[in-house]
Each structure stands twice: as structure tokens, then as C-alpha cells.
Amino acid sequence: MKKTTPENLSKRLLKYGAFSAAILGTANASGQIVYTDIADVTVDGANQRYAIDLDNDGTGDYLFGANGTNFAFIFPASSSMASAFNSNLMVGFSSYPYAYPSNLAPGTPIMGLNSTVGDQRADFNYSSCGYPGSQFCDGMDGYVGFHFYIGANLHFGWARIQVAASGASIIVKDYAYNTTPNDPIEAGQQALSIDEFESNNTKIVALNKSIGLYNLPQSTEYRVLDITGKSVLSDSVETDTYVIEANTLSNGIYVVELKDSNSGAVIRKKIVL
Helix, strand or coil, X not given: CCCCCHHHHHHHHHHHHHHHHHHHCCCCCCCCEEEEEEEEEEECCCCXXXXXXXXXXXXXXXXXXXXXXXXXXXXXXXXXXXXXXXXCEEEEEEECCEEEECCECCCCEECCCCCEECCCCEEEEXXXXXXXXXXXXXXXXXXXXXXXXXXXXXXXXXXXXXXXXXXXXXXXXXXXXXXXXXXXXXXXXXXXXXXXHHHHCCEEEEECCEEEEECCCCCEEEEEECCCCCEEEEEEXXXXXXXXXXXXCCCCEEEEEEEECCCCCEEEEEEEC
């Protein structure tokens, strides 16, 4: 039996990648992050609401509100969206019968692997975080992530907000979304930065429990994210070719993230192990 050395494995992965690319196609249209900066809007009354229009099509997508006493919340902007709200979701979780948006740290990937809620009002902070699901408790900036549809296409976006520690008010500061369907966006991301990787023709190829990285920049950081967005493998690489051994990971869907340590350029690819 022929021994599989790291060099042989690397060649096998690269050959497999070329074959699968020919069958499936790997080129993605260049996307764009549409970032909208607004004058900070404070919502602090029972009858006051503020709608954000993520894709700037003239129709509000989500409404932010606060009762002016003890909680801030978000819900669909219109009855038409409410009827389809199971397809227009927020990154978060449910604790029956309540829903809570997740307070995302800057740089958190917003993508199809997130846990989401969306068929009801979702509360940021209820009664000074008297309920354990509340996450917007520190009175500081936080990010809420969105999964929403434009026509039949799924897009991802974020909004930066600040919820009063008491829960009585909320400030909406800015928001953005990725124009390319199904492409992720990071919480707080205002622009795409993949030119360095595109010019280097960087490739990510998965075969069995090995992940081949090819044509890397001079110094690259990588992360492998599971379906919850948690980083399960990470390291830095100083060579142009590298194989990540993922034998410790369970079979399933993951996202490989590469970051050029010098330019800050980032690319991601969904893989199946």
C-alpha cells in the first residue's frame, strides 16, 4: 500500500478540488456590503417605534421598540412580513414562550448556520435583565444579526444598538447587509475585503477529515467554525500550502475562515466533513 505523506495528501486534495470545481462550480459573484449610517435614534416610549430598511428599498424590514419603563424589543415591520416572518429571522434563541435576540460580539459571523428566532416579538432586555434569556444587559453597544429575504434570495445583515441597562430605551446606530445571497457577513462589517485572496487564487478543499489550503498569503490565520458559529479549530500558517487535520471533529457542516494577517482580508467557505 502506498504511504500517504503530507505532501501526497496535499496533492490529492488539490486534485480533488479541481475535479469538484469542474463539476459543481466554485466561483461566486463579487458581492458588496451595503452599510447605512444614521443619526443615533433613541426609542423610549410606549408608542414610539423605529424601522430599519436593511436593503434600502423603501420598505422597513424590522421595527425596534421600547415601552419606556422596563423592556426593549424588536418585531416585524409590517403585517406582510409578519405573515412570512418564519423566513425573516433574527440570530437568537427561544425560551418558551419568549424569544431573545443574541448579543453578537464584533466580528461574529452571521450566516446560514446560526440559530434563529422570528415568529414573535423578541426582547432585548426585560426588567433590567430579570429574565435569564436577556443578553443586552450592560448598557453598551451590541449587535443583532438578521436572516432575511429579498425576493426568493436569503441575505444576512446586522444592526448596532445600545439598550439601556434598565431596558427602558434603545438606541439604533447603524446597520448593513451583504448583497450576495447566502454569503455571510460579520457583525459590524462595513466592507468586503477579499481582493488579496482573489488575486492569489486561494483555494479551500475538504476531503474526508482533511482540509487543504492552497495559494495562501505570506501569513494567514485560519478558523474552522461549527454550525453554531463556534470556533473549533484555529491556528496561524506561514506557508503557502497547508493541510488542517480535522480528525477530532464530528461529521457535519463547517465554515473555514481565512484571514490575511497583514492586509486583514477575509474569506470563508462552507465545507462538509
